[in-house]
Amino acid sequence: MHGGTQVGWLLMALCAASGAYCLLRARTGTRQERRTARSEALMGFGMAAMAVPAAVLSPPDWAWAVYAALFGAAAVRALRPALRGGHHLHHLVGSLAMVYMAVAMAPAMTGGGGGGHAGHGAAGAGGIPLLTGALLVYYVFYVLGSAGRLLPVTAAAPTGGAPGSGAGLGGYDAEGFRGGGAHGRPEIATACRLTMGIGMFAMLLTL
Numbered sequence: 001m002h003g004g005t006q007v008g009w010l011l012m013a014l015c016a017a018s019g020a021y022c023l024l025r026a027r028t029g030t031r032q033e034r035r036t037a038r039s040e041a042l043m044g045f046g047m048a049a050m051a052v053p054a055a056v057l058s059p060p061d062w063a064w065a066v067y068a069a070l071f072g073a074a075a076v077r078a079l080r081p082a083l084r085g086g087h088h089l090h091h092l093v094g095s096l097a098m099v100y101m102a103v104a105m106a107p108a109m110t111g112g113g114g115g116g117h118a119g120h121g122a123a124g125a126g127g128i129p130l131l132t133g134a135l136l137v138y139y140v141f142y143v144l145g146s147a148g149r150l151l152p153v154t155a156a157a158p159t160g161g162a163p164g165s166g167a168g169l170g171g172y173d174a175e176g177f178r179g180g181g182a183h184g185r186p187e188i189a190t191a192c193r194l195t196m197g198i199g200m201f202a203m204l205l206t207l
Contacts, residue, residue, distance in 0.1 A: 019040075019041045019047075023038075040192065042070075064102045078091045101203060143197040150190055150194065
């Protein structure tokens, strides 16, 4: 990244930690909740791999084709659920953004042997300014929205519900997760999505 190797390592660590937490969430919950968690884990680990500073580990030329194929398949898988809107649409946008970055960073596009790695900088990246700008705007609003959901909100208890019951963690329930286990802490899931949103914004800046 523009901030140097330390920023790349920090971004990699945050995305990897988010991916690991999503894997824990994938162990419990409904079928749809597990599917959502797996999709987010894939996004987190994929972003972590792309954020590794190229000065430390430069990926082989074929790695970018693997990234594009992997997240292209994820985008196809997310297409039907995305028609229902909500967070599924965000998964689709994220997968397509990863495909876009993989293609833009590929040596064939940048003219350098791996020099377009996301952890290396923007010198050789081949992004389309208009598309990159549109994605940056999208992630700005996504990050702001996610941060807003994490702010403490004083909400009245619903009719018939006791204060402190599961309905009011900050006045929201991300993805409809309720109950115990990993899905009983929707604010942590939202924090992971916020982290990955910031990471995606930072990577797009390198284009």
